[in-house]
Amino acid sequence: MFAPLKELLRPERERTIPVHLGRWSYIGALALVFLLVQTATGILLMVYYRPSAAAAYFSTGIIADEVRLGWLIRSVHHWGSDLLILLGFLHLARVYFTRAYQAPQQLNWMLGLVLLVLILTLGFTGILLPWDQYAYWYMDSARRTISAIPVLGNLVLGLIWGGWELGEEVLLRFYAFHVGVLPWLAFSVLFLHLLLVWRFGVKAPARSAGVATPAATRSLPDFVANLFMVVLIVGGLLLSVAVIFPPVLLERADPLVPLTYAPPRWYLLPLRESLRGLPGVTAAVAVVAFTLLLFLVPLLDRQPAPPTWNRIVQRALGILVIAAWILLGARGYLR
């Protein structure tokens, strides 16, 4: 009965993975697993969640207080989004510092960036759905930040917000994007992303002449078994955080009672700081230029074994961006 399946997996048993990848190479696979966890918990939440201004808050309360283990599913989905975004950033950093974006994976670097933007947008659109005071007033402040960006801001607001005032139509749009548009886009890009990894393999870093290429490890069962253990450990951590710190549901959204402190989620803090710290046009240009630059990394660094100074510049730039990102985030957090 399983003969065709075995036949299908036979080449996979012979597939090898370069041993140099080490622990960091599990991050991408781990992100994939937790994207599936997000999908599963998201679908479960859809069973009870009702996307309307009258019922969204109420149904979130039902999930948190009445449905058996509803609080846990909601908590795992909440912390899982943070974990997924963190893994996305770490995966990006790993690929950057190992220069795995070089040929033949240039396109895959770009697909990965698109995927990261999609996951960030998924996190962003999910914030509004509980329709509590934080959801409302955070989105209100985000709207003001975005509207300050000329041209680009209005484009984003028109596309995602649909209007200017936060209300049921905005909630429905966010819901539609969160469950009906972004997941499909993310999975389509992910499919291509994985297809390219599967077809071309994981890029081995360039080595100087004379250094032997290290041996390869088997994909099945070694890589999968290791991944399984990492998933158990990280999944256990996620579950612990979800149990100890279930997300708070504040009062129902009230447009006449402002919430004085509604900071963005950690992953949006640096972006908010950049947008607020710079005048409108400069901010728009800076965000677009930085994104473009990130996309063009594989085209700017093409030499397989670059001179040492080139490698130093590449690493320094990476560290500089990460440091700036963390500092901006810290500044936003302390504001």
Next chain:
Amino acid sequence: MGGAETTRRSFLSKLMAGTLFAWLAGVVVSIGAYLFPPDEARSALGPRRVRLGRADEILPGEGKLTLVDEEPVWVVHLAKGFVAMSAWCTHKGCVIKWDDQQRLFNCPCHEGRFDERGNVVSGLPLRPLTHFHVGLVGGEVYVSRAEHEV
């Protein structure tokens, strides 16, 4: 115990398979528990219909008491069909009774009276009874709230 046959590899394989199974079982049981809603969740999830019984079991002129979302409701078979209204008196909330001889709803607390359409006939109540939606589906009588309440 067959210790001679248990190698480190087979022990670790069993341990791994056992862990995987335990995780899967935990996930499946949790999802199962989540998908069966408790009554607290169910009663709050929108309007639902309550089955009263076969239409021919309630003779013309007769009334039958039922519960819709914990509110007592009278369903009365009139010449023109079925009507349904709350059994809570609009004066102090006592449960009224249907008198099929007089064709009136009587409140036992302060002698309030309502006609078969729920209008006040006499006594202290000022407002008519709250109406419910009643319908026939496949020969069965069903009742639900007249208005969609969240």
